[in-house]
Amino acid sequence: MQVRFWGTRGSLPKPGPMTLRYGGNTSCVEVLSDDGTLVVLDCGSGIHDLGLALVRARDGPMHGHLLVGHAHWDHIQGLPFFAPLFSDADRWDLYAPGGRIQQLEASLGNLMSYDHHPITLQSLEAQVGLHDLTEGEFTIGGIRVITQFLHHPALTLGYRLEADGAVLVYASDHEPHTLHPLAAGPGEPPIHHEDQRHVRFLAGADLVIHDSQYTMDDFPAKAGWGHTPMERAVDYASAAGARRLALLHHDPEHDDDTVDAIVHRAAERAANAPHKPDVFAAAEGQSVELPRRPLSDRGVGPRPSALLPSEPPQAATVLVVEDDPDMLELIRLHLRQEKLRVVCATDGEAALRVAREERPSLMLLDFNLPFRDGFEVCRILRADGEERLRDLPIVILTGSRLQEEAVTEAFLAGATDFMMKPIKPPLLRSLVRGWLMRQRPG
Ligand SMILES: [Zn+2]
Ligand SMILES: [Zn+2]
Missing domain, CATH: 3.60.15.10 (Ribonuclease Z/Hydroxyacylglutathione hydrolase-like)
Structure with a gap:
């Protein structure tokens, strides 16, 4: 080559x-x-x-x-x-x-x-x-x-x-x-x-x-x-x-x-x-x-086809977990414009219940929540018996730039990505679209 x-x-x-x-x-x-x-x-x-x-x-x-x-x-x-x-x-x-x-x-x-x-x-x-x-x-x-x-x-x-x-x-x-x-x-x-x-x-x-x-x-x-x-x-x-x-x-x-x-x-x-x-x-x-060497021990395993069909896939579901009603409404509005199905929860307990019932493809999760905080929600989902919940992309919404220890703790708890408030709509749409595009072939 x-x-x-x-x-x-x-x-x-x-x-x-x-x-x-x-x-x-x-x-x-x-x-x-x-x-x-x-x-x-x-x-x-x-x-x-x-x-x-x-x-x-x-x-x-x-x-x-x-x-x-x-x-x-x-x-x-x-x-x-x-x-x-x-x-x-x-x-x-x-x-x-x-x-x-x-x-x-x-x-x-x-x-x-x-x-x-x-x-x-x-x-x-x-x-x-x-x-x-x-x-x-x-x-x-x-x-x-x-x-x-x-x-x-x-x-x-x-x-x-x-x-x-x-x-x-x-x-x-x-x-x-x-x-x-x-x-x-x-x-x-x-x-x-x-x-x-x-x-x-x-x-x-x-x-x-x-x-x-x-x-x-x-x-x-x-x-x-x-x-x-x-x-x-x-x-x-x-x-x-x-x-x-x-x-x-x-x-x-x-x-x-x-x-x-x-x-x-x-x-x-x-x-x-x-x-x-x-x-x-x-x-x-x-x-x-590039020299010729054996591929067998270093190729990546089989993956599904990368070629997308021309017809659009069904609307994906996004779970938004946020206890501030104004913020929740703002996010819901922007995601609906993207023709996404949006389901909501306003505390950590409800977040876990809705995640199990609604089979979302993505979770946007406020970190400061009543009952169970975002860290705990992440840890519980990552230890769940169902693979789709263990692998669910979780984007943390946070009001301030987190300190290094908090970032490390959040990722160790299983968070996938961060978004800082105030939410910028173009960034929100691009980030959500990006995570929804991802298949999880391993
Ligand atoms: Zn470039
Ligand atoms: Zn670029």
């Missing part, structure tokens, strides 16, 4: 003398399997040069597959400038996370509407197939593609590609569910069960390409922006037993010398970890060949 970086920058293209070595174009990675299957990961501005190179090298009709992690601008802005889409001999299949509310065609169609670009999605000359994805797996040629949601303000998938006796994981953009404990040693496994699941997604990879836009020093000012500090990218790769780690999504404020310094520190951290991945910073134009 051949991997080539065409765009490595995060957030904003940053060409110029300060980014000559690592590159200024936004995310785009080309993957070519031994049987000639062509996969492109993300279509940031780097895809422009890839498109020109593909057209120059063509010796017949082209069939490519474009896997989009999410629809943030820096990951799709190059698509309207991708030359192979303008040849009627070619076919391109586009894949992106989607669902009943946000369909891939809607987001790409919006980007390529006359308001933003002179050529619309419908007028491309290549044959274009659009595919909505959720968590699961599917195959492209000889490549097994496994998808798993990342933790980012927009619905985002990571991609794990298994082919030719090699494993490649592309995980951008992603923020740890928790950085706690802050003093974790190099390579120490995370405590949050979703972070542990993320590490399993990277397991045994020959190459992990991972968001590492920040460092732990930058992070406090950037928490919630959806990116990983370099230290945690190293820890995840180490805990996963990955062979190599490519740092990606370089911050537009980081010039080449700063990236050098980050790589140096990352290599030091890796050298002190129990398992020592080889760390480098992805550079535009760089190629990496």
Whole structure:
């Protein structure tokens, strides 16, 4: 399997003398399997040069597959400038996370509407197939593609590609569910069960390409922006037993010398970890060949299909547990606009009863409740005899920024995620949609 970086920058293209070595174009990675299957990961501005190179090298009709992690601008802005889409001999299949509310065609169609670009999605000359994805797996040629949601303000998938006796994981953009404990040693496994699941997604990879836009020093000012500090990218790769780690999504404020310094520190951290991945910073134009090794002991188990049917699934049920009537009404209003079925409880005892009766797909749980507090509700559900209650995603609603001990205690009690009050409606909708999209294949 051949991997080539065409765009490595995060957030904003940053060409110029300060980014000559690592590159200024936004995310785009080309993957070519031994049987000639062509996969492109993300279509940031780097895809422009890839498109020109593909057209120059063509010796017949082209069939490519474009896997989009999410629809943030820096990951799709190059698509309207991708030359192979303008040849009627070619076919391109586009894949992106989607669902009943946000369909891939809607987001790409919006980007390529006359308001933003002179050529619309419908007028491309290549044959274009659009595919909505959720968590699961599917195959492209000889490549097994496994998808798993990342933790980012927009619905985002990571991609794990298994082919030719090699494993490649592309995980951008992603923020740890928790950085706690802050003093974790190099390579120490995370405590949050979703972070542990993320590490399993990277397991045994020959190459992990991972968001590492920040460092732990930058992070406090950037928490919630959806990116990983370099230290945690190293820890995840180490805990996963990955062979190599490519740092990606370089911050537009980081010039080449700063990236050098980050790589140096990352290599030091890796050298002190129990398992020592080889760390480098992805550079535009760089190629990496992944060696052939046995897959059997490091592949992930079978998963359901990641390809979503075109008809929308039935309305999911969300349980909202909140003792403040105004807050309860506000949340209920916003979730109903999303065509969700909302059931409510106003104390901990009732929360447990309704969770058992109504089979919700998600619980939003205020932490300060009468009778039983949120910690206790979490602990009881996680110890329940029914698997669906043990695995029910529980998003804690909290009025203030929690202290580290409280965060750790909440995650140990089984909380899945947090949302701070006052509730911001777009964030609420995006977070709820993200958790409802997740299947729990293990
Ligand atoms: Zn990004
Ligand atoms: Zn993003």
